[in-house]
Amino acid sequence: MMKQGIVNRLLIAAAIVPAIFLLSFAAISVREVKDFSLKNVDGAMVSLKDYPNAKGFIIVFTCNHCPFAQLYYKRLNELNAKYAAKGVPLLAISSTDTINYEDDSFEKMVLKAKREQLNFPYLYDNTQQVAKDFHAQKTPHAYVIWKVDGKWVVKYSGAIDDNGAHAELANNHYVAAAIDELLAEKEVSIKDTKSIGCQISFRK
Amino acid sequence: MSLKSIFMGLALGLAASVSYGQYNTLHIPDTLSGTTFNLNMRDSFVQFRTGNQTITAGINGAFWGPTLFFNKGDSVHMNVRNYLNDTTTLHWHGFHLPAVMDGGPHQTIPPGAIWRPYWKVTNNASTYWYHPHLHMSTEKQLIEGLGGFIIVRDAAEAALALPRTYGIDDIPLALTSRSFDASNAFTSTSAYGDYMVVNGTMNPQVSLPKQYVRLRILNAEMERGYNLGFSDNRTFYVIGNDGGLLDAPVPVTRVKLLVGERIEILVNLTGDAVGSSIDLKAYNAGFPLGWPGGEPGTTGPFGSLLNNINFNILHINVAAATTGAITALPSSLVSNTYLTAGDATVTRTLNVTDGTPGRPFYFDHANFDLATINHTLQLNTVEKWTVVNNNVFGHSFHIHDIQFKIISRSSGPVNAYESGWKDSYYLGINETVSFVAKFDDYADDIHPFMYHCHMAPHEDGGLMGQFVVRDATGVNNTIKDPADFKVYPNPANDRIYFSFNDPTMQAYYVTITNAVGRTLYMLPRPHLADGIDISKFAQGNYFVQLTDEATKKVITKHFIKQ
Ligand SMILES: [Cu+2]
Numbered sequence: 006m007m008k009q010g011i012v013n014r015l016l017i018a019a020a021i022v023p024a025i026f027l028l029s030f031a032a033i034s035v036r037e038v039k040d041f042s043l044k045n046v047d048g049a050m051v052s053l054k055d056y057p058n059a060k061g062f063i064i065v066f067t068c069n070h071c072p073f074a075q076l077y078y079k080r081l082n083e084l085n086a087k088y089a090a091k092g093v094p095l096l097a098i099s100s101t102d103t104i105n106y107e108d109d110s111f112e113k114m115v116l117k118a119k120r121e122q123l124n125f126p127y128l129y130d131n132t133q134q135v136a137k138d139f140h141a142q143k144t145p146h147a148y149v150i151w152k153v154d155g156k157w158v159v160k161y162s163g164a165i166d167d168n169g170a171h172a173e174l175a176n177n178h179y180v181a182a183a184i185d186e187l188l189a190e191k192e193v194s195i196k197d198t199k200s201i202g203c204q205i206s207f208r209k
Numbered sequence: 210m211s212l213k214s215i216f217m218g219l220a221l222g223l224a225a226s227v228s229y230g231q232y233n234t235l236h237i238p239d240t241l242s243g244t245t246f247n248l249n250m251r252d253s254f255v256q257f258r259t260g261n262q263t264i265t266a267g268i269n270g271a272f273w274g275p276t277l278f279f280n281k282g283d284s285v286h287m288n289v290r291n292y293l294n295d296t297t298t299l300h301w302h303g304f305h306l307p308a309v310m311d312g313g314p315h316q317t318i319p320p321g322a323i324w325r326p327y328w329k330v331t332n333n334a335s336t337y338w339y340h341p342h343l344h345m346s347t348e349k350q351l352i353e354g355l356g357g358f359i360i361v362r363d364a365a366e367a368a369l370a371l372p373r374t375y376g377i378d379d380i381p382l383a384l385t386s387r388s389f390d391a392s393n394a395f396t397s398t399s400a401y402g403d404y405m406v407v408n409g410t411m412n413p414q415v416s417l418p419k420q421y422v423r424l425r426i427l428n429a430e431m432e433r434g435y436n437l438g439f440s441d442n443r444t445f446y447v448i449g450n451d452g453g454l455l456d457a458p459v460p461v462t463r464v465k466l467l468v469g470e471r472i473e474i475l476v477n478l479t480g481d482a483v484g485s486s487i488d489l490k491a492y493n494a495g496f497p498l499g500w501p502g503g504e505p506g507t508t509g510p511f512g513s514l515l516n517n518i519n520f521n522i523l524h525i526n527v528a529a530a531t532t533g534a535i536t537a538l539p540s541s542l543v544s545n546t547y548l549t550a551g552d553a554t555v556t557r558t559l560n561v562t563d564g565t566p567g568r569p570f571y572f573d574h575a576n577f578d579l580a581t582i583n584h585t586l587q588l589n590t591v592e593k594w595t596v597v598n599n600n601v602f603g604h605s606f607h608i609h610d611i612q613f614k615i616i617s618r619s620s621g622p623v624n625a626y627e628s629g630w631k632d633s634y635y636l637g638i639n640e641t642v643s644f645v646a647k648f649d650d651y652a653d654d655i656h657p658f659m660y661h662c663h664m665a666p667h668e669d670g671g672l673m674g675q676f677v678v679r680d681a682t683g684v685n686n687t688i689k690d691p692a693d694f695k696v697y698p699n700p701a702n703d704r705i706y707f708s709f710n711d712p713t714m715q716a717y718y719v720t721i722t723n724a725v726g727r728t729l730y731m732l733p734r735p736h737l738a739d740g741i742d743i744s745k746f747a748q749g750n751y752f753v754q755l756t757d758e759a760t761k762k763v764i765t766k767h768f769i770k771q
Contacts, residue, residue: 070292073254073264104727105320106294167392169254170262199392201264203252204294206320 036159038150041135043098043128044111046118051096051126053157060092061151061187063180065165066141068101069117070108071203074144076169078121084165084180085125093149093184095125100136101144102208133207146200149183149193160187163198232414232524235407237376238358239270242278244285248299248339250355251292257411261393266293266353272409274339274357276381279330281363286327291318297350299324300342301359302469303451303612303632305331308656308677309718309733311609314344314579315656322728325735331650332612333453333543333630334366336381336425336471344579344673348431348665352395354409356429358383365543366454372423372475372535380415380422382489383408383429384466384522386515400432400666401502401513407523414524417476419483420534423448424474428466432664433493433502433515434603434635435522438463439476440488446538449473452612452630454542459625463492467501467605469633469663472626479536481527489523491515499603499638501664545629547614548645553593557584559660561598561636561672569670570600570662576671577661583674587681588652595643598636604667606642607633609658610678613646633663652680655717655761692757693764700769704740705753715758724750734758746770 040053053062063084067074085095101109111129118127130136139148139159149161161183166175183193241247253271254262268274279285289299296319300312309316310326318324340356341347358381372378386402387395407413428435439445439462446458451471458475466472481487494517496503506512530536564570575583586592593616596606612630615623619641627634636642654677661673693710707716716737721730723746730741743751753766 071252071294073252073262101294102320104725107321107727164392168261170256174260176260199390199394201261201392201394203264206294 038148038157038159039138040157041130041138043130043135045126045128046111046115046123047126051128056094058092059094059152061149061160061184062157063088063093063095063184064139064148064150065095065097066100066136066139066144066146066205067097068099068106068109068144068203068205069113070101070106071144073169073202077145077165078123080165080172082122082124087181088184089125091184091188093188096128097123097125098128098130098135098141099144100130100133100141100205102133102206103131104208105206133205136205137207141200141205143200143202143204145202146205147180149180149187151187160193161196163200167198169201232412233410235380235413235415235523236273236410238273238381238408239275240278240375241269241275244283245288246277246285247288247290248274248357249290249292250297250299252294252353255354255409257387258389258393263389263393263395264353265395266350266355268355268357272354273383274355276358276360276375277339279332279359279361281330281332281334281361284327284329287325289318289324289326291320291322291324293320295346295350296320296343297346297355298342299339300609301326301337301339302607303332303335303337303471304328304359305611305650307651307734308610308653308658311656311658312339313342313609313657313659316731316733317343318731319728322731324731324733326733330361332361334361334363335449335451335453335630336360336427336473337451338383338427338429338471340429342659344577345669348397348669351429351431351665352387352397356383358425358427360425369454369539369542370535370537371448371539372421374531377531378418378420378422378535379425380417381408381425381427382523383427384435385429385431386433386513388513397431399508399510399512400664401504401511401516402431402433403514405515405520405522412521414526416526416528417478418534419478419481419527419530420536421475421477421479421538424476424489425471426466426474427471428468428605430468432468432666433513434468434500434605435466435502436463436492436496437466437472437522438490438492440490443477443487445477446475447472447626448475448542450627450629451632453545455629456543456545457541458538459628461626464626465635467603467633467635467663468665469605469607470631470635475538477538478525478527479530483527483529486524486526488521489525490519490521492519493517494519499601501603501605548591548647549614550593550616550643550645552591552647553645555586555590555592556595557592558595558597559674561596561600561604561662564600564602570602570604570667570672572672572674575674577673577675579675581675582657582677584676586648586676586678588678589647589649591645591647593643593645595641596636597641599639599641601638603638603640604636604662604672605633605664606636606660607663608646608660610651611646611648613644615642615644617641617643648678652678654679692760692762694755694766696753696766696768700771701743702771703744704742705768706740707737707755716755717758717761718754718756720754722752722754723747743770
């Protein structure tokens, strides 16, 4: 068992390194994403098509356990409060491998949504497929997607802003700025930043 | 000190660390002592620079870990919990212990699992450390900040008039450096960081009392070597190497410290005025190519703002003496009985090969392979190992399991300051170094020990090999019934117990996994007489995988937690 485990780990390790490498260099500035159907913490299934009047969405990959992701719950509530009314609701998605991270189980997501009084859906990406489709790398990793000719196109990918621990010291509010530009029918000036937080580890 | 206060301390201490010349108070790692140590490895973040925080990983904190105090002779039990978003391992660098407890690349801890190694501390009083050792991820996990000091105390050291008030006149210094990208994330583009980081503090200063002070210095770098000295070129005294005190203090004005090495020094501040200051510095200017950090460039894969210059490590402000100050240098320390070349009955030679530009270094043309045992040693044998580096760059050779004695350097005499017990040493460019060591106490045919270059990019690149220590006399050829065991009660509420069909059967390894395959416990050679606590497990199905000590056969049993 030990010998075999050793060999398996070697193969796994050899496979992981290039995978991470590819992800971190994935081109994501102009890209279409598919709709999905994920379970919300209230038990209902949620899809983009459930929002026929949405102009766009803020999609945030986050999770319960990551300390850097935890810094942003309040800001996510504020973003949703401001932009849902303008046709750009926020959907948060947890794609963590719940086999390894008990704290990110669906039951604990339900508790977290209550405790943080989240005003937006908090969706459970059990298979991690949606995170893979988006190329999400960290928690939090934010996307602004916009409806273009009936398709959902990624207009922004990366960090929510540029200061995790001190919201008041942030100089760039990337997500808000991208939506403001899109609502004003302008080109997004900063389309892509590095997402900062805990690595989303994908199940093999 | 709570976890939170440690983190806040770090965050605040580092918050103002931007403008050059403005010092930050050196962080002294929190301490843990006793015989049971709970170490929680987590992702975190630290305010290293103005602007965004840097994503880090720490042990019981945000960056670096607590200093563990062991007493020689104690049995220490470690509860290592991996909350990281990655598999890891935790290696007890410098310790003589069973290979299955060593925390090398084979003792992987999956996310969410608890690993419980334990061993009897037989090492001498000295400064050791712990750090991750996951093959091909060691550099990444070290950069994130995982690691910590271990200080061993023993009677011989306690009998000496040496400074030993931790954080006052006995200061641990983990030397490393980091580079940042525009978002303040750590980068590993170069093997060398741009900014000095000591115990997690950038541009640090410390107040030290006007007396003899003891600095326990660890090179916790990825690759850079340090040529240590003081800004006034004063003489200081090396009292200990990696694995224990020297026979007597060795006066020096410069000392080289390579990755993984530790040195304990005494610095005489009795003649310094209160309010004056001196700097501990790296005198790295003028080194030729081959000295790690001697490269001339500031950019590219080996570039750094600290390359080939003299730079500050620690700004020291002299404060009033403490009561009970040590004001004299001991003339002698401990009496070591070292092995000599004549004691060795087996000799081995390793060559550093390959490493042509853009290619990794190997030992004897073989990339490290987790499934290959490169050397098989016999228990209780004294061996002489010779490592030959007729190659393009220097290295820091490290071997697990034992402390050795360096007996020769082809470049000249062995330096007096490295004449003690060592587990790591500088192997210069075009140099051959030999050491002798006895491989005693711990035999294991399955789990190997490592030898490798401690420069993380070299180690991750494959400059590593592994050996097993075999006990030829311990082979048991008696034919027995196949090993088997029962878990009871089943279903269980609080504890599960083990009953073996053969009372001499022993568990080499026990892992417990849940129904979806998450590993909860990894227990090398567990004591099973009192069972295993499962009271905190969720209700459901679990599997116990037990590896039989004698046959290494794995037997799996199922139980239900009520
Ligand atoms: Cu090396």
